[in-house]
Amino acid sequence: MRRSLPLILVTFLLLFLILAGFLSARVSPASTSTLQVAATIFPVADLIAHVGGDLVAVHSILEPGSSPHTFDLTPQKAIQLTHVTAIFGVGQGLDLWTEGVSRLSGAPIISLDKNVPLLCGQAPPVIQSQDEHEEDLTFCDPHYWLSVPNAMLMVDQLVTELSLLDPVHADTYRSNANTYLTELTQLNEDIHTIADSITDRDIVTFHESFTYFAKEYGLTIRATVEPSPGREPSPQQLVDLQKTINVYNVRTLYKEPQLSDSVLQAFTKDLNISIQTLDPLGGIPGRDSYSQLMLFNAHTFAQTP
Numbered sequence: 001m002r003r004s005l006p007l008i009l010v011t012f013l014l015l016f017l018i019l020a021g022f023l024s025a026r027v028s029p030a031s032t033s034t035l036q037v038a039a040t041i042f043p044v045a046d047l048i049a050h051v052g053g054d055l056v057a058v059h060s061i062l063e064p065g066s067s068p069h070t071f072d073l074t075p076q077k078a079i080q081l082t083h084v085t086a087i088f089g090v091g092q093g094l095d096l097w098t099e100g101v102s103r104l105s106g107a108p109i110i111s112l113d114k115n116v117p118l119l120c121g122q123a124p125p126v127i128q129s130q131d132e133h134e135e136d137l138t139f140c141d142p143h144y145w146l147s148v149p150n151a152m153l154m155v156d157q158l159v160t161e162l163s164l165l166d167p168v169h170a171d172t173y174r175s176n177a178n179t180y181l182t183e184l185t186q187l188n189e190d191i192h193t194i195a196d197s198i199t200d201r202d203i204v205t206f207h208e209s210f211t212y213f214a215k216e217y218g219l220t221i222r223a224t225v226e227p228s229p230g231r232e233p234s235p236q237q238l239v240d241l242q243k244t245i246n247v248y249n250v251r252t253l254y255k256e257p258q259l260s261d262s263v264l265q266a267f268t269k270d271l272n273i274s275i276q277t278l279d280p281l282g283g284i285p286g287r288d289s290y291s292q293l294m295l296f297n298a299h300t301f302a303q304t305p
Protein backbone atom coordinates (compact mmCIF):
# COMPACT_ATOMS: atom_id res chain seq x y z
CA MET A 1 0.00 0.00 0.00
CA ARG A 2 2.75 2.40 0.98
CA ARG A 3 4.48 1.94 -2.31
CA SER A 4 1.32 2.61 -4.30
CA LEU A 5 0.60 6.01 -2.67
CA PRO A 6 3.26 7.91 -4.72
CA LEU A 7 1.94 6.11 -7.79
CA ILE A 8 -1.60 7.37 -7.08
CA LEU A 9 -0.29 10.90 -6.52
CA VAL A 10 1.68 10.81 -9.77
CA THR A 11 -1.40 9.52 -11.60
CA PHE A 12 -3.54 12.32 -10.15
CA LEU A 13 -0.91 14.90 -11.04
CA LEU A 14 -0.72 13.61 -14.60
CA LEU A 15 -4.51 13.65 -14.95
CA PHE A 16 -4.59 17.19 -13.57
CA LEU A 17 -1.91 18.36 -16.01
CA ILE A 18 -3.69 16.76 -18.98
CA LEU A 19 -7.00 18.35 -17.94
CA ALA A 20 -5.36 21.77 -17.36
CA GLY A 21 -3.63 21.54 -20.74
CA PHE A 22 -6.88 20.65 -22.44
CA LEU A 23 -8.76 23.52 -20.81
CA SER A 24 -6.05 26.09 -21.57
CA ALA A 25 -6.00 24.99 -25.22
CA ARG A 26 -9.60 26.10 -25.54
CA VAL A 27 -10.73 29.70 -25.45
CA SER A 28 -12.56 29.65 -22.15
CA PRO A 29 -16.01 31.21 -22.37
CA ALA A 30 -16.36 34.40 -20.34
CA SER A 31 -19.70 33.27 -19.06
CA THR A 32 -22.07 30.45 -19.89
CA SER A 33 -24.83 32.97 -20.71
CA THR A 34 -22.61 34.84 -23.19
CA LEU A 35 -23.17 34.00 -26.84
CA GLN A 36 -19.87 32.65 -28.20
CA VAL A 37 -19.20 33.46 -31.85
CA ALA A 38 -16.22 33.54 -34.18
CA ALA A 39 -15.40 36.22 -36.75
CA THR A 40 -13.07 35.63 -39.66
CA ILE A 41 -11.49 39.09 -39.87
CA PHE A 42 -11.04 41.95 -37.41
CA PRO A 43 -13.50 44.44 -39.00
CA VAL A 44 -16.28 41.84 -38.75
CA ALA A 45 -15.30 41.11 -35.13
CA ASP A 46 -15.47 44.81 -34.27
CA LEU A 47 -18.94 45.24 -35.81
CA ILE A 48 -20.14 42.21 -33.79
CA ALA A 49 -18.60 43.64 -30.61
CA HIS A 50 -20.58 46.87 -31.10
CA VAL A 51 -23.90 45.15 -31.80
CA GLY A 52 -23.42 42.32 -29.28
CA GLY A 53 -22.01 44.40 -26.42
CA ASP A 54 -21.63 42.38 -23.21
CA LEU A 55 -23.96 39.67 -24.49
CA VAL A 56 -21.59 38.32 -27.13
CA ALA A 57 -17.99 37.09 -26.90
CA VAL A 58 -16.37 37.29 -30.31
CA HIS A 59 -13.20 35.40 -31.23
CA SER A 60 -11.23 36.62 -34.27
CA ILE A 61 -9.92 33.73 -36.34
CA LEU A 62 -7.43 35.68 -38.46
CA GLU A 63 -4.59 37.05 -36.38
CA PRO A 64 -3.35 40.63 -36.99
CA GLY A 65 -0.78 40.69 -39.76
CA SER A 66 -2.29 37.71 -41.60
CA SER A 67 -4.07 37.98 -44.93
CA PRO A 68 -7.31 36.08 -45.52
CA HIS A 69 -6.02 35.40 -49.05
CA THR A 70 -2.99 33.43 -47.84
CA PHE A 71 -4.28 32.16 -44.48
CA ASP A 72 -4.17 28.47 -43.58
CA LEU A 73 -6.35 27.34 -40.72
CA THR A 74 -4.36 25.11 -38.36
CA PRO A 75 -6.12 22.17 -36.65
CA GLN A 76 -5.12 23.73 -33.32
CA LYS A 77 -6.94 26.97 -34.17
CA ALA A 78 -10.02 25.03 -35.29
CA ILE A 79 -10.01 23.04 -32.02
CA GLN A 80 -9.86 26.29 -30.01
CA LEU A 81 -13.15 27.34 -31.58
CA THR A 82 -15.23 24.20 -31.15
CA HIS A 83 -17.46 25.95 -28.58
CA VAL A 84 -18.75 28.74 -30.87
CA THR A 85 -22.41 28.98 -31.83
CA ALA A 86 -21.87 30.74 -35.16
CA ILE A 87 -19.02 31.81 -37.45
CA PHE A 88 -19.42 35.25 -39.01
CA GLY A 89 -17.49 35.91 -42.17
CA VAL A 90 -17.28 37.90 -45.37
CA GLY A 91 -18.05 35.19 -47.92
CA GLN A 92 -17.51 35.65 -51.66
CA GLY A 93 -14.53 33.29 -51.50
CA LEU A 94 -12.49 35.43 -49.10
CA ASP A 95 -12.66 33.18 -46.04
CA LEU A 96 -13.43 29.69 -47.28
CA TRP A 97 -11.15 28.37 -44.51
CA THR A 98 -14.05 28.86 -42.06
CA GLU A 99 -15.35 25.51 -43.29
CA GLY A 100 -12.72 23.76 -41.13
CA VAL A 101 -14.05 25.50 -38.02
CA SER A 102 -17.64 24.81 -39.01
CA ARG A 103 -16.98 21.09 -39.53
CA LEU A 104 -15.48 20.72 -36.04
CA SER A 105 -17.89 22.96 -34.13
CA GLY A 106 -21.06 22.27 -36.10
CA ALA A 107 -21.62 26.04 -36.06
CA PRO A 108 -23.15 27.62 -39.18
CA ILE A 109 -21.15 30.05 -41.32
CA ILE A 110 -22.97 33.37 -41.67
CA SER A 111 -21.67 35.73 -44.37
CA LEU A 112 -22.52 39.38 -43.79
CA ASP A 113 -23.12 40.10 -47.47
CA LYS A 114 -26.89 39.63 -47.53
CA ASN A 115 -27.83 43.33 -47.68
CA VAL A 116 -24.72 44.72 -49.38
CA PRO A 117 -24.74 45.83 -53.05
CA LEU A 118 -21.81 43.72 -54.27
CA LEU A 119 -19.56 44.77 -57.11
CA CYS A 120 -19.44 41.83 -59.47
CA GLY A 121 -17.86 41.22 -62.81
CA GLN A 122 -15.75 38.78 -64.70
CA ALA A 123 -13.29 36.75 -62.66
CA PRO A 124 -9.65 37.88 -62.76
CA PRO A 125 -7.58 35.96 -65.36
CA VAL A 126 -5.71 33.82 -62.80
CA ILE A 127 -8.93 32.52 -61.30
CA GLN A 128 -10.25 31.77 -64.78
CA SER A 129 -7.23 29.68 -65.74
CA GLN A 130 -7.74 27.45 -62.67
CA ASP A 131 -11.29 26.66 -63.63
CA GLU A 132 -12.24 24.31 -66.41
CA HIS A 133 -15.70 25.79 -66.89
CA GLU A 134 -15.05 29.26 -68.14
CA GLU A 135 -18.55 30.22 -69.26
CA ASP A 136 -20.01 31.11 -65.87
CA LEU A 137 -17.34 32.93 -63.96
CA THR A 138 -18.79 35.94 -62.27
CA PHE A 139 -16.68 37.18 -59.42
CA CYS A 140 -17.88 39.50 -56.68
CA ASP A 141 -15.29 41.62 -54.91
CA PRO A 142 -15.34 40.50 -51.25
CA HIS A 143 -13.81 43.69 -49.72
CA TYR A 144 -17.21 45.32 -49.21
CA TRP A 145 -16.61 46.25 -45.55
CA LEU A 146 -14.27 49.04 -46.67
CA SER A 147 -17.15 51.42 -47.29
CA VAL A 148 -19.01 52.76 -44.26
CA PRO A 149 -22.50 52.54 -45.82
CA ASN A 150 -21.80 48.83 -46.45
CA ALA A 151 -20.67 48.37 -42.84
CA MET A 152 -24.01 49.89 -41.78
CA LEU A 153 -25.83 47.26 -43.88
CA MET A 154 -23.66 44.57 -42.26
CA VAL A 155 -24.70 45.93 -38.84
CA ASP A 156 -28.36 45.61 -39.83
CA GLN A 157 -27.84 42.00 -40.87
CA LEU A 158 -26.01 41.35 -37.59
CA VAL A 159 -29.06 42.51 -35.62
CA THR A 160 -31.15 39.94 -37.50
CA GLU A 161 -28.62 37.13 -37.11
CA LEU A 162 -27.84 37.71 -33.43
CA SER A 163 -31.56 38.01 -32.67
CA LEU A 164 -32.15 34.63 -34.33
CA LEU A 165 -29.36 33.05 -32.26
CA ASP A 166 -30.45 34.76 -29.04
CA PRO A 167 -34.08 35.98 -29.39
CA VAL A 168 -34.36 36.98 -25.72
CA HIS A 169 -31.96 39.89 -26.28
CA ALA A 170 -33.23 41.04 -29.67
CA ASP A 171 -34.19 44.49 -28.32
CA THR A 172 -30.72 45.03 -26.87
CA TYR A 173 -29.05 44.11 -30.17
CA ARG A 174 -31.30 46.58 -32.03
CA SER A 175 -30.62 49.30 -29.48
CA ASN A 176 -26.82 48.71 -29.52
CA ALA A 177 -26.91 48.78 -33.32
CA ASN A 178 -28.84 52.07 -33.41
CA THR A 179 -26.22 53.72 -31.19
CA TYR A 180 -23.44 52.36 -33.38
CA LEU A 181 -25.20 53.34 -36.62
CA THR A 182 -25.30 56.96 -35.38
CA GLU A 183 -21.52 56.75 -34.88
CA LEU A 184 -21.04 55.21 -38.33
CA THR A 185 -23.18 57.91 -39.99
CA GLN A 186 -20.86 60.52 -38.50
CA LEU A 187 -17.81 58.47 -39.52
CA ASN A 188 -19.03 58.36 -43.12
CA GLU A 189 -19.48 62.14 -43.17
CA ASP A 190 -15.99 62.61 -41.70
CA ILE A 191 -14.43 60.33 -44.33
CA HIS A 192 -16.26 62.14 -47.14
CA THR A 193 -14.86 65.41 -45.79
CA ILE A 194 -11.33 63.97 -45.70
CA ALA A 195 -11.78 62.41 -49.16
CA ASP A 196 -12.90 65.76 -50.60
CA SER A 197 -9.36 67.02 -50.04
CA ILE A 198 -7.70 64.19 -52.01
CA THR A 199 -5.91 65.69 -55.00
CA ASP A 200 -4.70 62.57 -56.83
CA ARG A 201 -7.85 60.55 -57.53
CA ASP A 202 -6.28 57.99 -59.89
CA ILE A 203 -5.09 55.29 -57.55
CA VAL A 204 -2.94 52.17 -57.79
CA THR A 205 -3.49 49.94 -54.74
CA PHE A 206 -1.45 46.91 -53.71
CA HIS A 207 -4.23 44.40 -54.29
CA GLU A 208 -7.87 44.71 -55.31
CA SER A 209 -8.96 45.68 -51.79
CA PHE A 210 -10.21 49.27 -52.01
CA THR A 211 -12.76 49.16 -54.83
CA TYR A 212 -15.74 49.77 -52.51
CA PHE A 213 -13.83 52.52 -50.70
CA ALA A 214 -12.99 54.15 -54.04
CA LYS A 215 -16.59 53.98 -55.26
CA GLU A 216 -18.00 55.53 -52.10
CA TYR A 217 -15.39 58.27 -51.70
CA GLY A 218 -14.81 59.28 -55.31
CA LEU A 219 -11.50 57.63 -56.24
CA THR A 220 -10.67 55.52 -59.28
CA ILE A 221 -8.50 52.40 -58.95
CA ARG A 222 -6.49 52.29 -62.18
CA ALA A 223 -4.39 49.19 -61.41
CA THR A 224 -3.11 46.94 -58.64
CA VAL A 225 0.45 45.80 -57.95
CA GLU A 226 -0.61 42.23 -57.15
CA PRO A 227 -3.74 41.31 -59.13
CA SER A 228 -3.66 37.95 -57.30
CA PRO A 229 -2.90 38.76 -53.65
CA GLY A 230 0.03 36.78 -52.25
CA ARG A 231 1.25 35.90 -55.75
CA GLU A 232 4.00 37.90 -57.44
CA PRO A 233 2.87 39.73 -60.59
CA SER A 234 4.11 38.42 -63.93
CA PRO A 235 6.63 40.46 -65.97
CA GLN A 236 3.80 41.42 -68.36
CA GLN A 237 1.65 42.63 -65.45
CA LEU A 238 4.57 44.78 -64.26
CA VAL A 239 4.95 46.26 -67.74
CA ASP A 240 1.22 47.09 -67.78
CA LEU A 241 1.52 48.56 -64.28
CA GLN A 242 4.34 50.83 -65.39
CA LYS A 243 2.25 52.05 -68.35
CA THR A 244 -0.72 52.84 -66.08
CA ILE A 245 1.54 54.71 -63.66
CA ASN A 246 2.87 56.82 -66.52
CA VAL A 247 -0.55 57.49 -68.08
CA TYR A 248 -2.11 58.67 -64.81
CA ASN A 249 1.04 60.23 -63.38
CA VAL A 250 0.74 58.11 -60.25
CA ARG A 251 3.18 59.28 -57.59
CA THR A 252 2.22 57.06 -54.64
CA LEU A 253 1.98 53.30 -54.33
CA TYR A 254 0.62 51.50 -51.30
CA LYS A 255 1.82 48.50 -49.37
CA GLU A 256 -0.41 46.51 -47.03
CA PRO A 257 0.69 45.10 -43.65
CA GLN A 258 -0.64 41.61 -44.41
CA LEU A 259 1.17 41.02 -47.72
CA SER A 260 4.88 41.01 -48.59
CA ASP A 261 5.97 44.26 -50.23
CA SER A 262 9.22 42.95 -51.73
CA VAL A 263 7.79 43.28 -55.26
CA LEU A 264 6.84 46.87 -54.52
CA GLN A 265 10.28 47.70 -53.13
CA ALA A 266 11.98 46.23 -56.22
CA PHE A 267 9.54 47.88 -58.62
CA THR A 268 9.90 51.39 -57.19
CA LYS A 269 13.67 51.18 -56.62
CA ASP A 270 14.65 53.60 -59.35
CA LEU A 271 11.37 55.49 -59.60
CA ASN A 272 10.40 58.71 -57.91
CA ILE A 273 7.39 57.13 -56.22
CA SER A 274 6.55 57.23 -52.53
CA ILE A 275 5.26 54.16 -50.71
CA GLN A 276 2.49 54.58 -48.14
CA THR A 277 0.52 52.03 -46.12
CA LEU A 278 -3.12 51.14 -46.63
CA ASP A 279 -4.68 48.62 -44.26
CA PRO A 280 -7.79 46.68 -45.26
CA LEU A 281 -7.90 44.68 -42.02
CA GLY A 282 -6.54 46.54 -38.97
CA GLY A 283 -6.71 45.01 -35.51
CA ILE A 284 -3.42 46.56 -34.41
CA PRO A 285 -2.73 49.60 -32.17
CA GLY A 286 -4.00 52.78 -33.83
CA ARG A 287 -6.32 50.72 -36.03
CA ASP A 288 -8.03 48.63 -33.38
CA SER A 289 -11.57 49.65 -34.21
CA TYR A 290 -13.40 49.66 -37.52
CA SER A 291 -13.77 53.46 -37.29
CA GLN A 292 -10.06 53.99 -36.66
CA LEU A 293 -9.19 51.68 -39.53
CA MET A 294 -11.39 53.60 -41.97
CA LEU A 295 -10.04 56.97 -40.80
CA PHE A 296 -6.46 55.68 -41.12
CA ASN A 297 -7.05 54.73 -44.76
CA ALA A 298 -8.85 57.99 -45.57
CA HIS A 299 -5.95 60.00 -44.12
CA THR A 300 -3.47 57.85 -46.06
CA PHE A 301 -5.22 58.62 -49.36
CA ALA A 302 -5.50 62.30 -48.45
CA GLN A 303 -1.93 62.39 -47.10
CA THR A 304 -3.19 64.10 -43.98
CA PRO A 305 -2.07 63.13 -40.46
Ligand SMILES: [Zn+2]
Nearest residue numbers: 207208209229
Ligand atom coordinates in the same frame (compact mmCIF):
# COMPACT_ATOMS: atom_id res chain seq x y z
ZN1 LIG B 1 -8.04 41.29 -50.05
